[in-house]
Structures are given as structure tokens and as C-alpha cells.
Amino acid sequence: MSAIQSPAQRVWWKQPLDRVEGTWIVIAFVWCMVMFFMMPYWHVYGKQNLSNEAYRSSPEAFLAKAQAMVDKHTVRTVTEQNIPVVHPVPGSDVYLVARLWQWWPVLELEEGQTYRLHIMSTDWLHGFSLQPENINIQVHPGYEHVVTMTPTKEGTYSIICNEYCGINHHTMASKLYVVKPKKS
């Protein structure tokens, strides 16, 4: 009986398994298990895992923390809008505000140093997309996400927004500078 007719046997689950199918099910199942175990494996042995650390916050509280960092560690400004470039202390907490249609402030980090990067939106959803590394993280309003990040190579990187956030979505782009550690 074909697939558009009732099966020949009423009790279809007693029909024996075909050998091709049986073999394939075993192989496919083993592969599915491998894929499942890769995720916990990478949490233990891999270096790229998205942080689970997040806090509820408000736009005012988050902006205040970012402002405090900007006041203390701004080294210069860029563009005609005088966007501050911040060079925070290695290992410290760094704040990045996502808002319509800007990443604020611009960050300058040191190669090989580890930072606790706090990201939050103060309005709509945004998408943190670091190029050309291609690291992509969803940014929510009200959720302060703390990502521990270690830049590996000096250079000028871009942060673009890859969650649709309205008419000027395509202008929401910024830079992230990675420099050699200062000799002190």
C-alpha cells in the first residue's frame, strides 16, 4: 500500500525494520549524540563561550555607569560629533551603550588583556556585531549583559548593529581600537 493509502496491516508498528533504515538510524543517532556532547565539551575545553552573567538594569543606571567611565578614562574624541574614545584599565569593567542609532562611547582596548564588557540597550533591541571577527550578540533593553572578552590582535575593528532598529539602522556603526599594551 502506498503512502496515500492505509497501510496493509492494521497493526503497522509490528512491521519489521528495514536493514537500510536500521543501519541509518543507528549512525544518525550516534552523530546526534556527538553534536550534543560538543556543546558541554566546549564549555570545559573551548575558549569561546557566551557569558551567562546578566543583570536587570535601567537606562538611567546604566548610562550613569558609562558616563563615570567616560569621565575618567577618555583619551581623545573622534568625528565631528566628538564621540569620546575611552581607554579603560585592563581587567576593569567597561560599558558600551547601544541606542538609536549609536554605540557609545568608542572603546580602545589593549591586546591580550581581558575586559568585562557590559552591554545594554537603552531603547529598542540592537545587535552587537564585531567585525571582521564576526562575534554577534543580542542586546536587550533592561538586561545588562557582562561579557568577558580578550582582544587577541591589535587593529581597528568595527561594531555594527545587526538587529533591525528602525530607519537609520544602517548608520549605527562604531569602532573598537585594539592597541599594544602601554609600557609602564
Add this chain to the structure above:
Amino acid sequence: MAVNRNFRTCPSTGLVYHEPAEKLIRWNAVAGVVSLLVGGILALLVTLTRWPAVKLLPPDWFYLVLTAHGLDMLVFWIIFFEIAVLYFAASTLLKCRLATPRVAWVAFWLMIIGAITNNIAVFKGDSSVMFTSYVPMGAHPLFYLGLILFAVGALVACFVFFGTLVVGKAEKTYNGSIPLVTFGAVTAAIIAVFTIAAGAIILIPTFLWSVGLVSHIDSLMYRTVWWAFGHSSQQINVAAHVSVWYAIAAIVFGAKPMSEKVSRGAFVLYILFLQLASAHHLLADPGLTSNWKIFNTSYAMYLAVLASMVHGLTVPGAIEVAQREKGFNKGLFEWLRKAPWGNPCFSGMFMSLVGFGFLGGISGVMMGTEQLNLIIHNTIYVPGHFHATVVVGTTLAFMALTYFLIPTLFRRELMFPGMAKWQTYIYGLGMMGFSVFMMGAGTLGVPRRHWDMAFSGAALPHEFPGTAYLMMGLMAVSGVLAVVGGGMYLLNTVGSVFFGKKIQTPGFVRVPIKEGMAPAPVPAAVAPAGHGTIGIGGFVAPGTFVLAMVFLTSFVLYYFVNWKYLSTVWPLK
């Protein structure tokens, strides 16, 4: 009120159509094709805007058109057609009258009103919030209201489908168990009920929020619940198009399932595990733990992926067995070489199967892995993936089925049979290219839902490499090719249904049937018959098995290449 029990038997296929069901299947299919027409025009506009060398529309129009394209294609085209498939799988395949045709018409008109309302909201210009309508970005209340009305209509239609199963059982219109294709349709309908319930849970509060009755909707809660609706609706498509594959294999080759147990068991796995998969949309979100992400995205240990891998083997396997039994038993691939490649019903279905597995399946599992998601989340890789699953997989399978439905359901000859032969190839290959180049651009970081990859007007723009621009150009060329293929389908379908030559059957009458139509039950064979002497080395479908191993090898390689790539990006904790 008398129940309409008039049936007709299709002289060429032997299928039995209940009069009211036939009309409903036709109208739902037509509404689907009209949505496809609108969505297709919008698709062309989207493609031409994302083609860096053309950049057709200004940003406001681009986002408007992209929103409407997503809704008209992913919701209205596919669900209207799926309702037609559900009625076909219940009423026609069970030779059973459709339960409560009047209610089914109410469902149809609710869906029509919902679809039109939603489109009006989008084209008014204040609801360019994309298919996903993430809060706190708000749309016009009519946007949500239209979706809710449509969903209610679809839910009612699902219950008409379930009612028809009950009628078939009660009036004994078939013997024993329901056919496999109907079983698959039941799977789709069960998932649909879950999906629509999730949709109601999130869209009703969002509607109330849009009119000011609810003050705040949490963005993470919205994304979590919305994807239980948004992703599960794609699982309805998977269950539906897998059923269509089985149906076409049965129609074209008379193929029987290799074993009913395996194919049905795989459908049951869909019901049990697919819904959890929606969590893979949240892998890059804050506020959820890794344990939660891993458990859910491994689809409860990948059991639903297993189900798709099983269908991917059993559908071509059933075809191979049927072909070998017909005498195409030489070597590994004679059965495939001698398949009717000029029949669009088969070629469309086979490309749908291959494209869904190799492009959609592998990419989907890769990006559904917690850590790997970091390197593709929200890039244009994502639409690349789902155009391979939903368009190459679902839409192409539905197109293939249409070529069968036009003569049997609409009783018309195809207007351009020569064009139909080419259509599935042009559309299928165009769409596969479109998906592959999107994925290519996505691995280079090009964002999705983005008007300008050159960031014009930005204070600190990013410069994508030349390869990314090349990928986007190739994507657009393939997209235009697919639009041409889609246009050929629409021309042929609409032309045939309205102006095609009528197939006249001499002495045609509808036969009123009072009670059940099933022949007296035959006692089942004592031992199930084997497949005889076909195949190689005890394998009845060795060719399919070899193809499956090719698939597995590509899967494993691609999967680990991405881990390798991940290991080179900045360490994150």
C-alpha cells in the same frame, strides 16, 4: 440540515473528492497562490535593494517591503496552502466527507480578513517592524489584530481537519490505520495547535500594549514566547512538506514507505521534540543560562534532527525500492538516472528534498549549536539558511504538488507543460544559489535586515571586504533567477486554473454516498512480504544509503570546520 454527501471520482487518479471539500481546497490553494504573487513581487524589490550595485528602494520602503514580504510568504502563502493540504489529506485520502464545511468557510474568511488587515497595516507605512515585530518597537494595532484573526481562522481550520478524521473513523470510510501522508498531516496539525496557542499568548498582550492597555512587555520574554510561535510554525511546514514528499513519491512511483513504523515514528519525534528547537533563536541573548540553551537547542538531544535525517533516507529509499521493483535494479543509481526528470512533480520534490537536507538542514543544525551561533547570529547567513528550508524545502514541494493538483483537483490541463518542466529547475537552482551566497556573505559578517552594507551616513562606517560585495551581487542575480522561476509557476498555475483547457469526463456525475465507502476489511497477511531479490548485499536501497553517507560526510566536515573557525575568534567567557 442535510449533510452534503456528494463525491466525485477523478478518472485519471482514482482520487475521491467530496464536493464541499473540493471547493475549500481550491479556494485555500488559490488564496495561497495570490499571497505568493504579492510576496514574490516584494521579493524582487528586496533582492534588488540588497544588490549593492542596484540599491533600488529608499530605506523606509525597503523595511516596509521586507516586512510585507516575510508575512505574505512565510505566513499567508504557506499556511493557506497548508490548510488545502490538510483538507486534501483528510477528506480526499480518507474518502471521507469534510466535517462542518460551513465552519471551514468561516475559518477561510477569517484568514482572508486577517491577511488583508495585516497587509493594510504594513502598507500604511507605520508597521515596518519586520516579520518578528520585536517589542519595544511597536506596530499599528491592526498589524497584530490581522495576525490574530488569521491565526484564529487557521486554528478553526485545524479543528475542521481533526473533525474530518473523526467522521472518517465513525463512518468507516477506510480500513485500519490512516495513510502515512494523513499521519504526517496530523503531525502538522498538532504542531499547528501548539504554535497558534503560543502565538496567541504573545500577540494578544502585544496587541493590548499597542492600544495602550498594557504598559510594558519585556523584550526577552517576547522573544522567548514569540519564537515558540515563529519557529514552531516552521515545523508545521517541515511536517507538511515531508508529507508532500511521501505523497509525491506515492503518486509518481506508487512508492510504499520502506516501513510504516520508521516513517511514523519519525513524525512522532517531530511532535515530541520540535517545539523545543525554538530556543536556538535565543542563543546569543543575555539572561538565559547555558544549561537551558543546550538542553533546548539540542532539541532534547537532537531527536528531531534524527527524525529529519530518517525522512531524508526513507523518502528516496521508498522511491528506490519502487523503481528497483519496476526493473531499474542495475548498479547503485540506475533507479535515479531513469527517474522521470521531465516531470515537474518529481523534479521539484527531489530538489526540495536535496536542498532542504544539504543546505537547510546542515546550516540549521550548525547555527543551532550554542557556541557556533556566536559567529552567525543575525548575519545574512540566517535568511540564507531559512530560504533553503522554507523556500527550497516547503515552497518548492508545494509547487511540485500543484502540478499534480491542477489536473486532478481543478480539472484543467496545464497551459504551458513545456514551461512547467523547466520551472522547477530554474526556481530550485536560483533559490539554492540565493541561499548559498547569502550564507557566504553571512560568514563574512554582512548583517540581515539591513538597508546599506556600505553604511552611508554613518559617522564611523565599517568597510566590508570586496568578497562580501561579490557574494551579495551573486545572491541578487540568483534571487532574480528564482523570481523568474516563481513567475513561471504563477503564470502557469493562474493561467491553467482560469483559462486552461477543461478536462471533460463523459457522463460525469457526483455520486451521493450515504454511509462509509471502505471495502470489507481484508485480513492482514500472516507474514509481511519481503522486497524479493532487489538491491545489493541485503540492502534494498543501496543507492539511497550511499547518498545518505555523502550527506553525513558533508555534515560532519562542515560542522567541524565551523568549530575550527570559532576557535580562532577572540576568547569570550
